[in-house]
Amino acid sequence: MNQPVPEPATAERRTPAGQPAVVEQPALPGLPAARRRRRPSAGPVPVAEVLPVARVVVDLAPAHLDRAFEYAVPAALDDVAGPGVRVRVRFGGQDVDGFLLERVGEAEHAGELAPLRRVVSAEPVLTPEVLRLARAVADRYAGTLPDVLRLAVPARHARTEGEVPDEDGPTADGPGDPAPTAGPLPPLPPLPAWEAYRGGPAFCRHVHAGGAPRAVWTALPGGPGEDWPSAVAQAVAACRAGGRTALVVVPDARDVDRVLAALDHERPDAAGDVVRLVADDGPAARYRAFLAARRGRAGVVVGTRASAFAPLPDLGLAVVWDDGDGLHAEPRAPYPHVREVLALRSELEGAALLVGSMGRSVEAQALVAAGWAHEVAADRPTVRRRTPRVQALTSAELAREGPAAAARLPTPAWRTLRDALARGPVLVGVPRAGYVPAVACARCRALARCTACHGPLGLDGPDGTPACRWCGRLATDWRCGTCGHDVLRSVRVGSERTAEELGRAFPGVPVRVSGARSAGGVLARVPDRPALVVSTPGAEPVADGGYAAAVLLDAAVLTSWPGLRSAEEAVRRWLSAAALVRPASAGGVVQLVGDAAERPTQALVRWDPAGLAARELDERSALALPPAVRTALVEGSRDAVAAVLARLALPASAEVLGPVPVTPAEDRHPDVRAGGASATAAGGLLDDWVDGSVRALVRVPRGDGPALTRTVAASLAVRSARRESGTVRVQVDAAEVL
Template sequence: MTRDAQEGLFEAPAPAADPAPAPSSRPRTTAGFAVAGHDPVASVRLIGVLPHLDRPFDYAVPATLDAAGPGMRVKVRFSGREHDGIVLARSARASTDRPLAPLARLVSEDVVISPDMLRVCEEVAERCAGSVGDVLRLAIPPRHARAEKADRAAEEKESTEASAPPKDPVPAEETDEEDEASAAPSDDLLTAYAGLPALVSRAGAPQGPVPRAAVVLEPAHSWDELTAQAIESLPDGAGSLVIAPDQRDVQRLHRCLESHGIAHEVLTSADGPEKRYRAFRRILRGASRVVIGNRSAAFAPVADLALAICLDPADDLLVEPRAPYPHLRTILQARSAQEHCALLLVSRSLDPQTLFLAETGYLHLLPPVPAPLTAVRPHIEAMDEYLREREGPSGRSRMPQQAMRVLREGMARGPVLVQVPRSGYVPAVACTFCGTRCRCPQCAAPLVLRGHGGGLQCTVCGRREDAYRCPECSRTQVRALVIGSARTAEELRRAFPDAPFRVAGGAQGPVPDDDVPDGAIVVATPGAEPAPPGGFAAALLLDADAMLARAAYDADVEAVRRWSNAIALVRPQAEGGRVLIVGTATLPAIRDLVAHRSRIFLDRVMEDRRALDLPPISKVAEVVGDRPAVRSFLAQTALPDGTDVFGPVDVPEEDDRIRSRAVLRLPVERSRELADALRAGIAARSAHKVPGSLRVRLDPPDVF
């Protein structure tokens, strides 16, 4: 849809260019009801209907529902069933000469979506080859009557208190000293990055270009504190939206904003329907202009939105698992364009997509102001050949003596962190002789070791294999491919029997930030590390080669991201912080951690992706479904010229079903052509009721 067409969504539809029937005072309707006295025709967009029905439909407005206006939620009858819909516009004439059915019910008189947000939903649908109805289902939470009633009462109470005469101010001498201390300014992190104060000062400006930037934080700098200072620097009345990938990150930011005295709303997927809708309605009426949350808060209707911040945009938790599977970055980019709000991406390491956006001129990379390395990062070293030779035989082991020394010295100053790639005891086992991975003979799922002295067990059907025999060489001896967090903690307990232990991630669940005593050893999987208030005194990154050996084209970039997030939890070198990486020190990803702010690794990654036409250099789509459905979709969809089609190939799944998968690729400059073609193909398939299941995703995180 063109921009001109989008801007007219909430306006009365223009008369058709073709000869139309003579206008009448009333539209043709089905019998049995009286229409409204003015603008009796409502243009309604249905929510969650089939793709080929993803367009506005005209309905007659009964006299009893004359209050229905643009942006309100209604119930309508369509194809014999009742559907949710959004009123786009009211007009005097219909765009069709067919009799109009009436609006069934006005769900609420709340205007739940604005014209700008509707255009955002349309832009996201177009970029993701989806339907606007599916995006609306993501953007607007289901109505909760009790929450709406309670919030209306709160709104009336607030208006009554606002109209009451103001109370006498508290004398200055009676102000608590603690409040004055809490208001004292902390270190100014905004000035630590060149250009960041200018971006915040330009946020929400009605004129001029929209400021967009990305910041790679120094390990010693807190993203919570930087976000709080950015929000405090906004002008009064300006709205802000902050998205974090994880629920714990949202809670940490919540505590930070409370310490700064910043009123805000928390909107997360963990909230129940009532709490979520009440928060949504407070945001909708402008009572809360600072909103924080995870992926589900991306469409929060913040009034006067001036600044949108996203933490760790490369995290796969920011990919919506429901159709049309948009990435949070796509949603915020659409909001930045439609609502003219500044966009800031904050991360611990630079990812290829952000670098590509900077190279194309969409945003700017804001470098840090030079500072002593000992003040902004811990001492980072890798187990290179010199250290391994010095250690002797233990230097080639999984946990050399150098690692033990780092842990022992760190425990004397505070808690220490040990990061391992996988949870469990021994999550991957292989034949000692031929290296064939051990799999269940019944369902072919991986076999694992659950504990010390236990037999092999299937992760899917639960079958126990006490007498396993390799199907390739008939040998019975097996070895561990990957050591999990439980086995690592067991080994460390034997070496440090008096130290308190915490295991985070997997079946053990998370560890609270305040449950990490001094001298404790925390064994955690990537992303599950707690953040103690004083930081870790040391960190040990084990099995680095195993993280880099993951079967994915972005394994090295993802490993650097996870390592960088763990390093940010360690104290700076000036306070004794130290990090040891146990892996092949000559690998580019590990060398990138040791070198401070080097671009050699990421430049090499981008060079390789250009040579291989991998994202973000190319736009990639994945088509997965039943074998006949995938083949017929590819045969009937008019793909753009030059589209590379890989497959379809059969992919066996755990439930013994055989599904097909095809990958489509086109230069990123023509990404809209690919999205439009896939969208048209999905709509045509829906209109012809082609049997079989099918899923189409653009830019899936695990495509290669």
């Protein structure tokens, strides 16, 4: 029988004025305490007499809050509440961070304004130029300004902010070696690294004179003083001689070190003028470099992806090296790409732009084809003189070898390794890391899979137990689900197993492994003495004096995945490795082993990445594929994706493809789409995937790109304001849409 719940006991008391007061009994132990009433305000806060209204962007994720909010500036904060400073404000019943954008005399809001809670720091970390750039990036990628500002402005490090600069370093009066404000410019520094390129010296002269040229540069291999870091350093020196600042963005820390070394060589007297801005260096080092640029104490910033927003005053030159590298694509919303960020910055700030690479991305080729940028490249005789001899060891070329042609390391490649080791180090490129990344049934050749999650099995060592590459479960009692056999065979061989096999084939020769998953990590340099260097793509160390030869194994792996960028990505990786080899005149040779796709293979043999990019661009234009069109990729739960698409006010030229199901294997493991493993459920009707994720692609001609991003941003703002259920992720101009 249910018992009635008793009312809380109360006691009547008398106030000093004689009035009765009802007091509620305190809560029982274990129950939440009653909320205390907030104290009444002490009264209105005195506000500043001049420009009393602050416009603040709050650091909140919801898309419908992507606008400036008005707050009153207390008189006590009048001296420190300037544009660009970090502030704390009251929003939605809680204190949140934000940036003060500007102060105005009158508010647009008709009611009373809440005051600023406090100024976190008087350091104006958000400059007007960076604010304009962040707003342009947010509009370009259908994102929000707070999301972009999280990428552009590093977190505050109070101790670093209070450091006093060294007396011997550059002062706050300006960068280390600015040009005089009056009179002729300093002479243009020598440009030996640019003499081999058509338009190279002219580009540097234009930058030195204060112009804003834009160029797509296809670099060539070269020794000290002629390699790509030296060319970048000489372009930066020309910009600094003209009195403006320079920004260099490269994929990783190893490239940062190479550029810094080249700058030290080209400008030995201006070492304090250069700062390194790399997120991996830690919050203190990153914030210190950021402040040096913001305060005008640095004239050159060299860094990785986040440095594209470095607050350099009077920017004269922006350089992005190897724009096709995936590290230049930001993995956080709104997913901007460094190349596009610097292109926007070039237009907004009137700065020169240099997009350089050993290869040529299709996006960079589109800039040349549209006339927005000019090509800087060498003529064919210079290309032949500077590059190694390239051979493609396909099955047709190896037919004379008979059964030995099927070997992973055929006889011609083995001879190349043997002969080249007498002259110096040899590079062996392997597309996969690890020992044996995938195994199969020895009887029926079916790919071995985990019994728990159906992920691929692999081996981490010669005596290791097969383990799942997805969930890590050990397959101690594995049996083939097709034929019941319990013996495994290797299907794909990684860098560790390759190094082990080469060590047995060449006894007495040192074997070094370079890769993120190897025991020694990624090597930066190797000495100029005989050794076998086994490396995964992107981890190739630089050899002093260049490699005597390079053998690139398993060539078909990089061109067999069905991605839109497989051909250009394969050529980019092959050229990056081949560029480390000595020229043909010094005996340098590169051998590509395997039946890769014909088009990228021929582009490598001819050393013609621009020709491949031009042909790819023509075909994508005919098929309405990026970058010939602008796209918005919408992924998430089916109902949420449908709601976002239904609100889009698309132009008549727009086309919506999908939605189509996204298998769980694709969501968790991008290697499935790249040929790393077969999908567990590839395809199927949308109705069969009610509980799964779906993907839709919206594409429009390039001229309608701004309209697409505006309507996508508006739909996401409505979704945020209504707090719709489900999950949605939107990427504008995603790197891969297949």
